[in-house]
Amino acid sequence: MFLSNDLTQNTEMLERHVVQPTDPQHPTILSTEDLHVYYGKKEAISEGDLRFASNQITALIGPSGSGKSTFLRSLNRMNDRIATVTGKIMYRGVDINQPDIDVYEMRRRVGMVFQRPNPFAKSIYDNIAFALRLRGVTDKHVLDEIVETSLKQAALWNQVKDDLNKSALALSGGQAQRLCIARAIAVKPDILLLDEPASALDPVSTSQLEDTLLDLKQHYSIIIVTHNMQQAGRISEYTAFFNQGRVLEYDTTSHIFTNPQVQITSDYVSGNFG
Amino acid sequence: MMNPKTQNKVAIGTLYGIAGLVVLILMALLGYILVSGLPQLSWHFLTAPAKAFLKGGGVGIQLYNSFYLLILAMLISFPIALGAAIYLYEYAKDNWVTTTIRTAIEILSSLPSVVVGLFGFLFFVVKLNLGFSILSGAFALTFFNLPLLTRSIEDSLRTIDTTQREGGLALGLSRWETVTRVILPAAVPSILTGVILSAGRVFGEAAALIYTAGQSAPALDFTDWNPFNISSPLNPMRPAETLAVHIWKINSEGIMPDAKAISSGSSAVLVLAILLFNFAARYLGKRLYKRLTSA
Numbered sequence: 001m002f003l004s005n006d007l008t009q010n011t012e013m014l015e016r017h018v019v020q021p022t023d024p025q026h027p028t029i030l031s032t033e034d035l036h037v038y039y040g041k042k043e044a045i046s047e048g049d050l051r052f053a054s055n056q057i058t059a060l061i062g063p064s065g066s067g068k069s070t071f072l073r074s075l076n077r078m079n080d081r082i083a084t085v086t087g088k089i090m091y092r093g094v095d096i097n098q099p100d101i102d103v104y105e106m107r108r109r110v111g112m113v114f115q116r117p118n119p120f121a122k123s124i125y126d127n128i129a130f131a132l133r134l135r136g137v138t139d140k141h142v143l144d145e146i147v148e149t150s151l152k153q154a155a156l157w158n159q160v161k162d163d164l165n166k167s168a169l170a171l172s173g174g175q176a177q178r179l180c181i182a183r184a185i186a187v188k189p190d191i192l193l194l195d196e197p198a199s200a201l202d203p204v205s206t207s208q209l210e211d212t213l214l215d216l217k218q219h220y221s222i223i224i225v226t227h228n229m230q231q232a233g234r235i236s237e238y239t240a241f242f243n244q245g246r247v248l249e250y251d252t253t254s255h256i257f258t259n260p261q262v263q264i265t266s267d268y269v270s271g272n273f274g
Numbered sequence: 275m276m277n278p279k280t281q282n283k284v285a286i287g288t289l290y291g292i293a294g295l296v297v298l299i300l301m302a303l304l305g306y307i308l309v310s311g312l313p314q315l316s317w318h319f320l321t322a323p324a325k326a327f328l329k330g331g332g333v334g335i336q337l338y339n340s341f342y343l344l345i346l347a348m349l350i351s352f353p354i355a356l357g358a359a360i361y362l363y364e365y366a367k368d369n370w371v372t373t374t375i376r377t378a379i380e381i382l383s384s385l386p387s388v389v390v391g392l393f394g395f396l397f398f399v400v401k402l403n404l405g406f407s408i409l410s411g412a413f414a415l416t417f418f419n420l421p422l423l424t425r426s427i428e429d430s431l432r433t434i435d436t437t438q439r440e441g442g443l444a445l446g447l448s449r450w451e452t453v454t455r456v457i458l459p460a461a462v463p464s465i466l467t468g469v470i471l472s473a474g475r476v477f478g479e480a481a482a483l484i485y486t487a488g489q490s491a492p493a494l495d496f497t498d499w500n501p502f503n504i505s506s507p508l509n510p511m512r513p514a515e516t517l518a519v520h521i522w523k524i525n526s527e528g529i530m531p532d533a534k535a536i537s538s539g540s541s542a543v544l545v546l547a548i549l550l551f552n553f554a555a556r557y558l559g560k561r562l563y564k565r566l567t568s569a
Contacts, residue, residue, distance in 0.1 A: 078440060108446030118437035121460040121567040130455060131445040167567060180441070187445055 017261035019251040021053040021238055029054035029221045030075065030110075030191055035087035035097075037067070037074050037245075044070045044083065045245045052191075052238075057213060057222040059232035059253065062242030063268065068225045071242065072193050075223070076110040077103055091191075108135075111189035115196040117176035119168035119183075124160050127168045127179055128186045135187075146186050153219070154182035155212045174205025178212060185220065192216065194224040198231065210235050229269055233257050241265045304545065311542025314535050320543065323493055324520065329532040333540050335491040338507060339514040340547070343408055343487060344477050346510065347415035352469065355420055359427035364439075364453050383421035388481040390418045395485035406513040411487025418482045419472050426468030430461045459566040466559035473555070474548045480518035488513030489523055517544050 021028070030052040037045035045067045052058050060068040073079045075089060077097070089097040096106050120127050128147045137143060147164070151157040156178040160171075168179055177197055184192060194213075198206040206228075213222060213235055226232050232239055232253060239256040241249040241264075249256060249265040260266040267273045276284065322332030366372040394414030404410045434457050442452030458465075491514065494507045501508040515523070517540055524530075524537045 076444065078443065104446045104448050106446075107444060112440075112444035114437055114440060114444070116437055118435065118441040120438060120441065120456050123567075131447060134447065134451055134455065169567075183441075183445065 013263040013266070014261045015248075016246075017249045017251065017265075018049070018247060019255070020051040021056070021252075023053060026053035026056050028052065029092065030223075031090045032075075033088040033090065035071070035074065035085065035089065037070055037079065038084040038086075039082070043245065045074070048087075048247055050240060050247060050250060052221060052223055054190075054221045055217055055219075056237040057217050057224060057235050058238040058240065059236035060223065060225045060240050060242060061227075061229065061232050061268070063273070064227075066242040067245040068240075068242040069195055070245075072195055072223060072225050073112075075191075075193055076107050076112055078107075078112065108187045109189050110191045110193060111184035111187065112193045112195070113177070113180050113184050113197050116200050117171075117173055117180055119171065119176045119179050121167070121169055123165045124168045124171070124179060125164040128183050131183070131187055147182075150182040150186040151179075153185055153212075153216060154178040155208060155215070156182055172205075174201050174208060177201060177205070177209060181209075181212065181216075185216070190221060192220045192222045194222065196225050196227060199227060206231070229257075229271075241268065243268075307538075307541050307545050310538040311540075311545075314539030315542060319539055324491060324536075325530055327530060329530055331530060331532075331536060333517060333520060333536070333543060335494055336515055336517045336520040336540070337543060337547070338494070339408070339487075339491060340477055340516040340518070340544075342507065343411050343415065343483070343514060343516055344473060346408060346412040347419060347476055348469070348473060350412055351416040351419045351423055354416070355423035355427055356465075358420075358424045359431060360453060362424070363428045363431040364449065364457070379421045379424055382417075383425065385418075385421075386481075387418055387479055390414055391482040391485045393417070394482065399486055405511065406486065406488030406490075407511045408487055408514045409510045411483045411514065411516075412510070414482045414486040415476050415479065418479065419476055422475070423468065423472045426472065427465055430464035430468060431457060433464055434460050462566055463559045463563045466555060466562070470552055470555045473551060477548055477551065478518050478544060480516070480522045483516055483519050484522070487516065487519070489515050489519055491515040491520070517547075 028051045032048050032050050035045060035048040036043060048071055060072060062068045070079065070083070074083070074085045074097075077085070079085060080103070085097055087097065088095045091106070091110065094101070096110075120130075122130065125147055128150055129143045132143060132146060137146070148157060148161075151160065156175060159175060160166075160179075168176065171179060177200075181192075181197075198209050201209060210231065213224070216222065224232075224236065236253045239251065239253040240247050241256065241260075241262070243264055249260060249262045251261075255261075256265065257269055260269060264273070318330075319332045320337065321334040322330075323335050324333060325331030362372060362375065366375075391414055394410060394417065398404045398410040398413045399406060404413075438456055438460065439452055442456040443449070447455065492512060493505065495503075495505040496507055498506045499508055500506050501510065503509060504512060521537055521540045521544070524533050524540070528537070530536065
């Protein structure tokens with residue numbers, strides 16, 4: 001089912017090993033071609049050619065400073081003001097890394113959740129509803145319904161349904177992070193990018209968040225940066241290993257963790273480095 | 275050599291001492307002003323017009339002028355300062371242009387207010403032919419106020435975490451929507467504190483007004499609210515001595531027999547007005563923040 005684009009497979013460890021997903025049930029929804037990211041003159045990412053399968057979870061792993069977050073933030077152009085991104089980012093046949101793309105519309109399709117929960121200083125309800133109101137959704141019933149379904153999808157509804165008008169700043173870290181997920185999916189994106197979403201959470205919240213993500217992949221394609229190897233193993237179908245700005249290995253998660261083809265990936269996933 | 279524990283104790287003691295000294299000086303000043311001023315206060319004093327030669331004058335018109343000028347100056351300077359701060363912090367890139375602007379703002383903010391007053395006199399009063407008027411005074415106060423207000427609003431924006439901006443952008447909001455719908459509501463209390471502080475400075479400012487708003491307080495007719503009439507309180511083209519200018523004037527050339535009492539009374543009113551203004555604005559800021567953020 002998976003075709004290697006590497007024709008030199010043998011028993012020796014390889015320099016680089018990239019197997020793009022080809023499962024026909026989960027066609028590619030996003031892909032990068034010849035992606036380079038520069039901070040000033042310094043190159044942070046080079047040759048990131050990756051294809052991401054729809055309705056699957058893809059984990060980006062790698063040591064600190066390996067460029068996985070930079071790569072992720074380039075995908076919905078959050079790095080526009082601080083970095084130069086060259087190459088193509090194809091989303092449903094359109095290169096979204098060109099200047100005349102409506103960035104704001106694109107970011108609604110490619111949502112993002114950040115490392116630290118960042119609820120707005122508004123009520124729980126308004127955290128979700130206000131972006132919709134700005135886009136012309138003013139019908140109270142429609143808003144109520146979207147707020148409810150988003151909170152349910154993010155597994156937060158039961159805990160906050162009586163406190164919708166209370167400040168979101170009073171939520172615990174795990175709840176706040178799930179509110180941020182609810183907020184992101186309320187604008188109905190296709191793709192969810194998550195930048196180490198559980199790194200500020202306790203183990204219980206982390207495990208709840210992982211369950212939520214597994215549910216969400218029915219509706220969304222998820223790309224998640226994580227430092228937590230077990231997390232990548234638990235939730236993702238595909239894993240990309242980043243090192244020094246390059247993708248050294250990309251394959252199904254089970255292959256990466258049980259049978260890595262690149263020495264440094266093997267060292268990393270077994271905890272010998274990173 | 276002292277051990278770290280003693281060292282720490284000495285440091286804390288010194289800091290307490292310094293803080294106590296500052297509080298003591300403040301209390302003494304405030305106490306002196308209030309003790310000598312409060313007995314002079316009466317409804318008559320607060321509402322009656324001043325008398326030039328006889329005793330028993332009040333500060334009604336000066337008090338009103340101070341508030342009117344403050345409001346006008348704030349109406350002019352706040353939108354400009356807000357716009358400048360938003361541009362500088364949210365939009366402008368760090369380059370030599372913004373560095374130059376920031377340096378200019380810093381230099382402007384340390385400009386002596388009497389220089390601002392003289393500039394206002396030459397430019398607004400004489401060159402633009404606005405005369406000694408509330409408008410000239412308000413413009414001068416704007417110049418005086420703008421740099422500090424811009425700085426303080428910029429600092430308020432800085433206290434809002436970058437992750438809030440990223441959160442807004444990631445939802446597909448434009449930068450402007452993020453600033454106006456996410457950042458500003460969250461920054462309201464801090465912005466308001468800055469506005470209060472600068473309002474206090476503006477309210478107590480005398481030097482910048484002596485040559486711009488003038489030193490005379492023509493009688494006002496508080497039943498006439500047509501801003502085009504010369505005796506209307508709303509007329510921005512009339513000369514208007516404020517409370518602070520009044521205090522300065524009485525002390526330098528007051529010839530009424532009760533000059534000292536009026537000066538003490540006026541000082542107490544000035545201090546009380548600023549205190550009142552502070553508390554009111556703080557209360558308002560909390561209410562506003564609650565409404566904007568449902569905290």
